[in-house]
Amino acid sequence: MKIGLGLYRALLTPEHLRFAKQAGCTHIVAHIPGNFSRGGAKIITSDKAAAGFGISEADDPIWTYEGLRDLKKMVNAEGLELEALENFAPAHWYDVLLDGPQRETQMAHLKRIVRDMGKLGIPTMGYCFTLAGVWGRSESHAARGGARSVGFQNPPQTPIPGGMVWNMVYDVDRFNRADPSDVVAPVTAAEIWDRLARFLAEMIPVAEEAGVKLAFHPDDPPLPELRGTARLVTHGDHFQRVIDLNPSPVNTIEFCVGTISEMPNTDAYATVERYSQAGRLAYVHFRNVQGKAPYYHEMFVDDGDTDMLRVLQILHQNGFDGVLIPDHTPLLECAAPWHAGMAYALGWLKAALTLIGRT
Ligand SMILES: [Mn+2]
Numbered sequence: 001m002k003i004g005l006g007l008y009r010a011l012l013t014p015e016h017l018r019f020a021k022q023a024g025c026t027h028i029v030a031h032i033p034g035n036f037s038r039g040g041a042k043i044i045t046s047d048k049a050a051a052g053f054g055i056s057e058a059d060d061p062i063w064t065y066e067g068l069r070d071l072k073k074m075v076n077a078e079g080l081e082l083e084a085l086e087n088f089a090p091a092h093w094y095d096v097l098l099d100g101p102q103r104e105t106q107m108a109h110l111k112r113i114v115r116d117m118g119k120l121g122i123p124t125m126g127y128c129f130t131l132a133g134v135w136g137r138s139e140s141h142a143a144r145g146g147a148r149s150v151g152f153q154n155p156p157q158t159p160i161p162g163g164m165v166w167n168m169v170y171d172v173d174r175f176n177r178a179d180p181s182d183v184v185a186p187v188t189a190a191e192i193w194d195r196l197a198r199f200l201a202e203m204i205p206v207a208e209e210a211g212v213k214l215a216f217h218p219d220d221p222p223l224p225e226l227r228g229t230a231r232l233v234t235h236g237d238h239f240q241r242v243i244d245l246n247p248s249p250v251n252t253i254e255f256c257v258g259t260i261s262e263m264p265n266t267d268a269y270a271t272v273e274r275y276s277q278a279g280r281l282a283y284v285h286f287r288n289v290q291g292k293a294p295y296y297h298e299m300f301v302d303d304g305d306t307d308m309l310r311v312l313q314i315l316h317q318n319g320f321d322g323v324l325i326p327d328h329t330p331l332l333e334c335a336a337p338w339h340a341g342m343a344y345a346l347g348w349l350k351a352a353l354t355l356i357g358r359t
Contacts, residue, residue, distance in 0.1 A: 118210025133167030143330035151297035215282035236271035
């Protein structure tokens with residue numbers, strides 16, 4: 001197994017890549033749907049603000065062939081591999097998610113991105129097919145020693161405002177009008193599964209030809225419905241439905257152990273066993289939580305409900321040889337809380353993998 005680090009758009013710099021290399025990583029996952037930051041220095045891990053994770057820019061040059069080429073070049077220049085892009089920009093596929101009038105145009109653009117990834121040798125496209133997105137989390141001092149972390153405490157739910165999807169704003173003017181009647185209409189489970197099925201039916205042949213894996217991330221928080229819109233994978237058994245939509249080997253899972261641990265009535269170890277055995281994991285989000293939806297907190301890797309060493313052992317026994325990234329971590333109290341939190345998780349992971357390699 002290989003150790004990687006997920007870097008948000010604003011963190012894709014030579015300095016952060018060297019940080020990853022120094023912390024023992026060999027691989028990078030570029031998380032580029034938007035900046036995920038606000039007000040300069042602060043790196044937002046969660047945001048209760050109405051505008052969610054902020055604005056998704058359609059014209060970010062990183063998504064062009066040249067932009068992706070330069071990104072890969074920058075990663076490689078620091079002695080690292082670019083394993084995956086994580087999440088399409090909401091501004092590029094809102095009508096794929098919402099089944100709106102721009103769907104065909106936007107699908108054509110997504111296909112172009114996947115073809116470009118194939119030409120450049122970027123192996124995996126991680127995606128999260130969701131309308132409400134990672135909404136409703138709040139920060140508290142719930143992690144060990146009062147460390148700040150994000151969690152979900154069953155907040156009152158409001159409909160998704162017009163101009164927003166995936167917890168990001170794709171149409172600023174429409175969003176700012178804040179017309180209370182302009183909201184995303186309720187979406188049923190049958191509708192959202194149909195949209196995913198159509199998305200995969202079109203994307204998988206393109207991904208196969210390009211040699212790129214499409215990696216499905218489960219719904220976080222894993223609730224059957226959020227903000228009036230149904231969600232897809234909120235229980236360990238549900239991944240099978242995604243696999244059953246298309247048997248292609250490029251139809252894979254971005255396996256988020258944190259989200260799986262949050263899933264009600266789901267045995268995390270059995271779920272890891274089942275899908276690693278099936279050989280369907282593209283890469284793994286390696287993080288821990290305490291509690292289950294709709295009440296949980298994200299915790300340090302060694303301090304949540306899930307025995308993460310046992311998770312690694314199961315992955316190892318089933319021959320998983322892909323990349324693990326910390327996903328998120330609590331923030332360590334110091335001058336560089338995000339860096340320290342990640343370095344802690346990466347150090348733990350490196351030691352754990354060494355131990356497993358010896359057994
Ligand atoms: Mn995740």
